[in-house]
Amino acid sequence: MSRSALVNWLLVLAVVVIAAVPLVFIGSDTEFGGADGLAVEQIEADHPGYEPWFTPVFQPEAETASTLFALQAAVGAGFLGYLFGTLNTRRRLARPAAVADAQPDDRA
């Protein structure tokens, strides 16, 4: 593995660790509710009479909402993958003479 690839994997690992630490150490009985929702609770606690004056036009159920969140991530990630593939291919085609030289570097 090249040094560059190693650094990239370490970056991924660091993100996974930061995300996993709260799950492991705070305990599985914590709900990890969204901070956005906590803000709403805070508002309602301070202003018990407050009624939202507008409600979402389309409000999916919790299960559906998590599917849509996953879909958002998947669509974005798929598009990112496509873009990286295209950029990489374009770079290779733009330097046909260098491709043969660059390949050993990619395998390293």
Place this chain on the structure above:
Amino acid sequence: MHIAEGYLPPLHAAAWTVAAAPFVVHGARAVVRQVREDPDTKLLLGAAGAFAFVLSALKIPSVTGSSSHPTGTGLGAILFRPPVMALLGTIVLLFQALLIAHGGITTLGANAFSMAIVGPWVAYGVFVLVGKLGGGLSVGVFLAASLADLATYSTTSVQLALAYPDAASGVLGSIVKFGAIFSITQIPLAVCEGLLTVLIVRLLVKVSPAELLRLGVLRRPATTPAPQEA
């Protein structure tokens, strides 16, 4: 950082919409100009949009026992300057407001102001500053993206505090209260966002060095691997 639908009083909602609108319109023009003047960067522009789209969908647990999400707007601000992200970030927010009931139409102006305007400008400012101070690309990208993330959430805290001042301690007390909900949850997530943005910039440097040089993100072509290096 999404302020839920209907939770900003009408006057505040209108004021933030009026404040955000010119930035978004200017951003739309900036996107059109970018595509026309340098069509080769279209793919990078797509990558900047897709990155914000992915990151704002990731709910990551935090040490406070709640969860929150990154914003992903630092990358595009560094690559294309902040106006471009004013449009792309607002599109992401609109998608979430309409389809996931996350955020809202009435709060779109306020959410766009924090995530698509304040965040990107902080990212860009920090990136330029680190460059001037002689910091490397990765350091600049990390600080830019993570501070932009924190700035976004701090802005949300101020927006909520202005709408809901504390009965005893006023707006300032309320900033502290909402800041405790948002900003502290957000610190580890801002670090995550910084690391992920560094990762994607490293990958972009590999596949698209010429465009990054032209955009001024890279200052010298030294990062292109020399063929004889292998």
